[in-house]
Amino acid sequence: MFDNVDWGDIGQATIDTLLMLAGSLVLTLAIGIPLGVLLFLSGKGRLASNPVLNGVLSFVVNVLRSLPFIILLIVMLPVTVLLVGTSLGVAGAIPPLVVGTAPFYARLVENALREVDHGVVEATQAMGGSTWQIVTRALLPEALPGIIAAATVAAIALVGYTAMAGVVGAGGLGDLAIRFGYQRFQTDVMIVTVVLLLVMVQILQMIGDWLVARVSHR
Amino acid sequence: MIRLEGVTRRYQSRAGGRVALDSVDLHVERGQIFGVVGRSGAGKSTLIRTINRLENPDEGRIFVGDAEITALNPAQLRAARRKIGMIFQHFNLLASKTIEDNVAFPLRLEGRSASEVKSRTAELLVRLGLAEHAKKYPHQLSGGQKQRVGIARALACGPDVLLCDEATSALDPETTEDILGLLEQLNRELELTIVMITHQMEVVRRVCDRVAVLKDGKIVEEGATVDVFLRPQHPVTQAMLAESDDGFDAAMAPANAHIARLIFQGTSTYEPELSRVARTVGVDYSILSGRIARIRGVPCGQLVVAFTDGDAEAALEQLASRGVGVETVGGR
Numbered sequence: 001m002f003d004n005v006d007w008g009d010i011g012q013a014t015i016d017t018l019l020m021l022a023g024s025l026v027l028t029l030a031i032g033i034p035l036g037v038l039l040f041l042s043g044k045g046r047l048a049s050n051p052v053l054n055g056v057l058s059f060v061v062n063v064l065r066s067l068p069f070i071i072l073l074i075v076m077l078p079v080t081v082l083l084v085g086t087s088l089g090v091a092g093a094i095p096p097l098v099v100g101t102a103p104f105y106a107r108l109v110e111n112a113l114r115e116v117d118h119g120v121v122e123a124t125q126a127m128g129g130s131t132w133q134i135v136t137r138a139l140l141p142e143a144l145p146g147i148i149a150a151a152t153v154a155a156i157a158l159v160g161y162t163a164m165a166g167v168v169g170a171g172g173l174g175d176l177a178i179r180f181g182y183q184r185f186q187t188d189v190m191i192v193t194v195v196l197l198l199v200m201v202q203i204l205q206m207i208g209d210w211l212v213a214r215v216s217h218r
Numbered sequence: 219m220i221r222l223e224g225v226t227r228r229y230q231s232r233a234g235g236r237v238a239l240d241s242v243d244l245h246v247e248r249g250q251i252f253g254v255v256g257r258s259g260a261g262k263s264t265l266i267r268t269i270n271r272l273e274n275p276d277e278g279r280i281f282v283g284d285a286e287i288t289a290l291n292p293a294q295l296r297a298a299r300r301k302i303g304m305i306f307q308h309f310n311l312l313a314s315k316t317i318e319d320n321v322a323f324p325l326r327l328e329g330r331s332a333s334e335v336k337s338r339t340a341e342l343l344v345r346l347g348l349a350e351h352a353k354k355y356p357h358q359l360s361g362g363q364k365q366r367v368g369i370a371r372a373l374a375c376g377p378d379v380l381l382c383d384e385a386t387s388a389l390d391p392e393t394t395e396d397i398l399g400l401l402e403q404l405n406r407e408l409e410l411t412i413v414m415i416t417h418q419m420e421v422v423r424r425v426c427d428r429v430a431v432l433k434d435g436k437i438v439e440e441g442a443t444v445d446v447f448l449r450p451q452h453p454v455t456q457a458m459l460a461e462s463d464d465g466f467d468a469a470m471a472p473a474n475a476h477i478a479r480l481i482f483q484g485t486s487t488y489e490p491e492l493s494r495v496a497r498t499v500g501v502d503y504s505i506l507s508g509r510i511a512r513i514r515g516v517p518c519g520q521l522v523v524a525f526t527d528g529d530a531e532a533a534l535e536q537l538a539s540r541g542v543g544v545e546t547v548g549g550r
């Protein structure tokens with residue numbers, strides 16, 4: 001049992017996966033939240049309604065979301081090299097991971113903002129709040145549980161994507177699973193990597209749920 | 219204090235345009251509690267929301283205090299809104315913030331210093347009896363308490379005007395009474411001008427100095443609450459009052475009776491005028507319906523009386539000469 005498993009490799013791969021996850025999650029949030037806010041605000045009947053901007057953003061988001069991630073990985077190769085100087089390893093995996101996840105996360109953020117009672121926006125307006133204040137002081141705090149829950153979903157999707165990124169030489173647990181578990185028929189390696197990914201997903205979900213519970217006051 | 223001149227608001231939809239407000243003129247004096255009533259869809263909500271321009275009128279001018287609200291640029295409008303408090307049917311508190319932070323919210327938006335925010339918030343919480351709830355979240359409070367938080371928040375920046383958008387419609391009768399008492403007190407103590415829209419006639423009867431009745435975006439009747447309640451002119455007003463009243467059924471009246479509505483107002487309400495007149499003129503009467511109540515603190519009574527025997531006309535003349543309002547409703 002576990003004859004083929006090189007625990008040193010597994011350890012390194014786990015670290016790589018975690019690094020990819022952390023790096024791409026941070027960037028996904030940094031891009032997805034503002035993008036989600038823009039999608040929301042520019043929507044019909046919203047605070048900064050702008051059909052043209054909304055149409056363009058929506059189209060770009062839909063295009064990126066409709067590309068299968070495996071295709072995106074390959075399409076992104078030259079862009080990745082341009083951005084980070086390599087398409088390999090942890091650094092090379094982060095650009096496609098972010099491009100794959102941020103648009104999807106932005107939609108989730110937009111939905112979370114839509115869930116906020118319009119009365120709260122109106123009350124803030126009636127108090128003399130500017131659009132910036134309405135977004136930062138009312139909308140985002142009120143939508144925070146939803147935004148965190150969406151971040152959990154995005155993080156778990158990223159775990160899956162990091163595994164796929166192994167195909168183009170990103171390293172990490174997915175890479176191990178494919179090269180050893182699949183191509184060399186080392187079932188034990190496959191089992192170990194899958195279990196580790198499963199544990200990661202479980203932990204992410206628990207952290208997400210805990211955070212949501214902490215910031216929810218309903 | 220508040221003046222609307224020819225305010226018109228149209229809604230465009232695929233089904234065509236709809237006029238929500240049709241050239242509305244309104245004048246609310248400083249320190250008044252002004253009620254706007256109407257059925258749902260009459261344009262009440264649109265009307266109150268144009269005052270702080272949560273909705274922009276398509277035509278007309280709006281003045282609050284010295285400022286022409288309709289002529290302000292966005293920055294000026296935000297500054298003006300700080301002096302116009304607003305409370306809502308569903309309170310619209312921020313669920314993510316404590317009661318304390320909800321009350322402090324407008325002060326922070328305005329950019330007041332931390333120490334100022336702290337002292338002003340504490341003062342408001344005490345004034346509205348919310349001090350013990352300071353650290354709680356809105357979901358932990360009852361409806362009446364939430365509306366108190368809404369009021370505290372609306373008062374935070376020291377407004378001259380308070381707009382109440384169906385502020386008691388989601389509350390039970392007892393809590394409604396409590397909130398109305400509070401609004402009355404604030405009106406008195408802070409000389410706060412209050413505009414409230416409601417579909418509850420009882421609310422108007424209880425606190426409003428003046429009332430306007432809105433139908434299809436037009437004001438169909440306006441006047442002192444006592445006058446409008448005792449002598450409603452427009453069918454909509456009459457219908458809305460009849461619903462909040464027991465009313466009487468003309469078919470149930472004794473045959474050959476002369477039916478009249480008697481209106482008592484002020485101190486005469488408590489005088490035994492009817493029985494005195496009945497004795498001197500020698501008529502018999504039965505009361506078909508009646509109500510003695512206070513309208514904005516003034517005692518008022520309305521009786522529908524059937525005179526069955528004797529000279530009803532003479533009795534009514536006598537009553538009128540004693541200051542009782544008399545209207546013949548029906549009968550012989």
